[in-house]
Amino acid sequence: MTSPSHASSRRRTIPFGAYLVLALLVTAGLWAFLAPSGSAAGSDNSPAVTRGKEIFAQGCASCHGLQAQGIGGRAPSLIGVGAAAVDFQVSSGRMPLAEIGVQADRHPARYTQQEIDDLAAYVNSLGGGPAAPVFNAADVQRADLSKGGEIFRANCASCHNFAGAGNALEKGRYAPNLGQATGKQIFEAMLTGPESMPVFGNNQITPQQKLAVVRYVQSLRKGADPGGANLGHLGPVPEGVVAILIGIGGLVAATLFIGSKS
Amino acid sequence: MSERNPGRPDSPAAHLEAPAKGRAAGTTLAAERDEQLAARKADRSAERIVSSFFLLSAAGAIFFFVTYWIHAKTDLFVNALLGTSLAVALFGIGMGAVLWAKMLMPAEEAVQERHPFGSPPELATEAGEAWNAGVQGSGIARRPLLRRSLLLASGLLLLPVIAPLRSLGEKPKGELKHTFWSKNARLVLPDGTPLKLDSLEPNGIATVFPEGHTDIEAAANSSAVLIRLPDEVVTDKIRPKSHQGYVVFSQICTHAGCPARLYSQQTHTLLCPCHQSQFKVLLGAQPAAGPATRPLPQLAITSDSDGYLRAVRDFDEPIGPGFWERS
Numbered sequence: 296m297t298s299p300s301h302a303s304s305r306r307r308t309i310p311f312g313a314y315l316v317l318a319l320l321v322t323a324g325l326w327a328f329l330a331p332s333g334s335a336a337g338s339d340n341s342p343a344v345t346r347g348k349e350i351f352a353q354g355c356a357s358c359h360g361l362q363a364q365g366i367g368g369r370a371p372s373l374i375g376v377g378a379a380a381v382d383f384q385v386s387s388g389r390m391p392l393a394e395i396g397v398q399a400d401r402h403p404a405r406y407t408q409q410e411i412d413d414l415a416a417y418v419n420s421l422g423g424g425p426a427a428p429v430f431n432a433a434d435v436q437r438a439d440l441s442k443g444g445e446i447f448r449a450n451c452a453s454c455h456n457f458a459g460a461g462n463a464l465e466k467g468r469y470a471p472n473l474g475q476a477t478g479k480q481i482f483e484a485m486l487t488g489p490e491s492m493p494v495f496g497n498n499q500i501t502p503q504q505k506l507a508v509v510r511y512v513q514s515l516r517k518g519a520d521p522g523g524a525n526l527g528h529l530g531p532v533p534e535g536v537v538a539i540l541i542g543i544g545g546l547v548a549a550t551l552f553i554g555s556k557s
Numbered sequence: 558m559s560e561r562n563p564g565r566p567d568s569p570a571a572h573l574e575a576p577a578k579g580r581a582a583g584t585t586l587a588a589e590r591d592e593q594l595a596a597r598k599a600d601r602s603a604e605r606i607v608s609s610f611f612l613l614s615a616a617g618a619i620f621f622f623v624t625y626w627i628h629a630k631t632d633l634f635v636n637a638l639l640g641t642s643l644a645v646a647l648f649g650i651g652m653g654a655v656l657w658a659k660m661l662m663p664a665e666e667a668v669q670e671r672h673p674f675g676s677p678p679e680l681a682t683e684a685g686e687a688w689n690a691g692v693q694g695s696g697i698a699r700r701p702l703l704r705r706s707l708l709l710a711s712g713l714l715l716l717p718v719i720a721p722l723r724s725l726g727e728k729p730k731g732e733l734k735h736t737f738w739s740k741n742a743r744l745v746l747p748d749g750t751p752l753k754l755d756s757l758e759p760n761g762i763a764t765v766f767p768e769g770h771t772d773i774e775a776a777a778n779s780s781a782v783l784i785r786l787p788d789e790v791v792t793d794k795i796r797p798k799s800h801q802g803y804v805v806f807s808q809i810c811t812h813a814g815c816p817a818r819l820y821s822q823q824t825h826t827l828l829c830p831c832h833q834s835q836f837k838v839l840l841g842a843q844p845a846a847g848p849a850t851r852p853l854p855q856l857a858i859t860s861d862s863d864g865y866l867r868a869v870r871d872f873d874e875p876i877g878p879g880f881w882e883r884s
Contacts, residue, residue, distance in 0.1 A: 449747055449764060453818040453830065464821050465828055465835050465846070488760050491821040493784075496758030521633070553655050 347417025350410055354391050363421055376487070377424020378415035383483035385411045387476065397467040398490055401475060425486045428479060428502065435478055435510045443507030446500060451508065454492075458528035459515045464491055474516060478509040603660040607653050614649025617642045734875050736807075737779040738856060742767035744783060744805070744866040753864040754801060757785040760822040765805065767868065778876055781856055782808040782818055782827065783866070784838060790825065794841045798857035803866060805856040806842045809877040810834055812849035827853065851879060 352361065358370035365372030373381075384390040388402030406414070415427060448457070456462050459473035468491050473481065482505050488494030500508070526533040621642040628635045676684075697704050743751045744765040757763060765783045770776035788802045795804050810817040810829040817829035817836060825838040826845070834847030842853035854876050857869035 445748075453816065454820075462819070462830065464819060465824065465826055465833075468821060468824075470819075488758075488822055491823050493762040493820050493822045494758040494760045496756075496761055498753075498756045499758075499761060499763060521636070523633075523637070 341416070343413045343416040344420045346410075347413035347415070347420075350406070350414050351417055354405075355414075358392070363418060373418050373421065375422040375424050376418060378419040378427045379425040379483040380487040380489065381415040381418045382411055382427040383480055383487060383489055385414060387480050389489070398469065401471060425483075428482045428486065428505075430478070430482070430506060432478070435506055435513070438503065438506035438510045440507065440510050440514060442504065443509070443511030446504055446508050447511050450495060450500070451512075456528065456530070458525075459512050460528040473512050476512070478513065481509045481512055482506070600661070603656075607657045607660065610649045610653035610656065612649075614646045614653065617645030617647075617649060621646060732778075735871055736876060737767045737770035737776050738781075738868045738871045739767065740868065740870050741861075742769075742868045744768075744858065744868065745771060747771055747773065752783065752866050754803075754860050754866065755864070756866075757783065757803070759785055759787040759802065761785050762818075762820050762822075764808065764818065778809065780808050780816065781805050782820070784820065784825075786825065786838070790839060792839045795839065795855060798855045798869075800858045800860055800866070803858060804838065805858050805868075806836075806838070806853040807856070807872060807876040808853070810849055811844070811851040811853060811876075811878055812847070814877050817849075817853065 351359075351363065355363070355373075358366060359373055360366050360370075363373040365374075384399070385406055386404050386408070388404045389399035391405060392399055393402055404411070412427075419426070447459075451459075454462055454464070454470035455473055456470075461472040462470050464470060470492070476484070484492060485495040485500060485505050485508065486497070495505075497505075526537065621639060624635065624638045624642060631639070675681075692698075745751045745768045747764055747766060749768075749771055751768060752763065752765065761784075763783045765781050766776055767779055770779055773780070783803060783805050786799075786802045786804060791799055791802055791804075798804070806827065808816050808818050808827075810831065812829065812834050813831055815829050815831035817827050817834065819828035819830055820826070821828065827836040827838060827842060828834070829836075829847065829849065832848050834849035835845045836842040836849070836853050837845045840852075841855060844850060844852060854872040854874050856872055858866055859869055860866050
């Protein structure tokens with residue numbers, strides 16, 4: 296450590312500008328060494344990446360920053376999130392964000408699948424992450440439905456409800472209803488853990504098991520509901536409301552009618 | 558409709574049987590006839606209303622029978638038809654009966670007095686005398702042998718009552734304080750798959766059991782939630798029992814014992830679906846909202862040379878809702 300007097304004498308002799316130049320040089324040098332290697336790959340200029348970069352600059356950069364580096368307090372960095380996350384967020388219309396809130400809601404997609412693929416290619420070029428899964432309906436139909444149900448009940452049902460109808464979380468957040476999610480989006484959500492959702496990586500739930508979950512979630516939509524009105528598949532709370540208001544209320548009304556004087 | 562003067566036994570039917578009985582002297586004959594006619598009319602229409610409900614019921618029953626007969630296989634629509642027709646059949650009979658009582662039967666208010674509770678004094682005196690005579694006659698005051706042996710016999714009668722308490726089962730040993738987690742127990746998924754250091758992605762979660770105790774019924778107290786936190790968010794509060802970003806908490810809510818397994822990865826919050834208790838994982842699963850007052854106990858974990866996650870020891874404190882012995 297230098298003594299205070301020593302430091303102050305140096306400050307007098309070396310001009311401030313020199314410090315600034317030195318600091319800039321050091322920063323630039325460090326950047327060259329420490330910057331995520333993916334950022335160099337950002338200069339990848341395949342046609343898809345170039346197109347994606349353009350779409351990104353117009354539609355996403357105002358929040359996520361021109362380099363997708365994120366803006367504190369506004370939007371997270373997208374470096375390293377991967378193509379699957381982009382495809383999930385943009386194809387489900389959650390991004391671009393419709394309004395600031397605790398959670399992005401599902402909307403009709405704002406971009407075509409081609410544009411989404413380009414965007415995903417661009418974000419992927421910034422630093423790899425999970426790639427968007429490729430499978431078709433036949434692959435889903437070959438998956439093990441009962442195993443999918445097992446995995447769904449063990450891992451998904453606690454938040455998304457036994458019938459995939461969703462559930463409330465804390466502070467206005469919620470696990471969404473899975474009724475509209477496409478198979479690809481369900482797969483990507485497990486893979487990337489969007490928003491409040493935990494990540495279910497391929498070591499934990501293998502791709503084949505994920506397909507089984509997709510098949511199970513899709514099978515839930517064809518529920519026969521032999522008991523009649525399903526009340527949104529929300530379980531005992533709405534059922535209780537109906538039982539109390541309509542059931543008991545009706546009994547009380549009937550009792551009053553029978554007991555009243557004519 | 559029917560005459561609305563409850564408390565008097567004069568329904569329209571009564572008018573028909575005894576038209577002119579007990580009329581006030583000033584009433585003219587014509588007015589009386591008008592009144593009778595109106596009453597008879599009301600009576601008829603009430604009868605028609607009641608019988609129409611009975612006929613509705615009959616129609617419902619026939620409709621049910623026919624619907625069931627012609628639809629060999631029931632589907633949602635047929636089920637609805639069957640249910641509705643049966644409901645109409647039952648409702649028709651019930652409603653008809655109620656309206657019959659309300660519109661056509663005499664409405665009278667009857668008051669039934671309660672008799673006094675106590676016995677008449679002479680009876681009480683008589684009973685007292687009988688009791689005293691019995692005591693005298695038995696000579697219980699004069700015969701200590703009889704008295705004491707009777708006391709002994711009736712006292713020992715308690716034994717056969719107390720003895721079967723043993724059949725309620727063994728005394729609880731340590732089950733309330735200990736779970737199946739033990740030193741070096743591997744962390745496994747509910748299907749028995751052991752978990753390694755690379756099993757979860759950062760921000761991933763899984764329900765885990767100690768290896769060999771995955772039966773959800775028998776080992777319910779051992780179910781725990783494994784969370785892999787990104788390294789940089791692990792706090793000093795949870796670091797000692799964590800291992801490379803992995804933390805394990807009991808997933809039995811400390812309020813009422815539901816599985817507090819809803820996990821919000823952005824806020825690192827575990828939620829209980831039953832009463833909305835929230836536990837802040839980074840603060841050692843400290844309750845932040847809802848009725849739970851005690852943090853979820855954390856399980857100390859480590860990994861072995863093959864990368865399998867293992868428990869260091871059992872939970873340091875009882876899991877789940879507080880019980881009476883816990884201070």
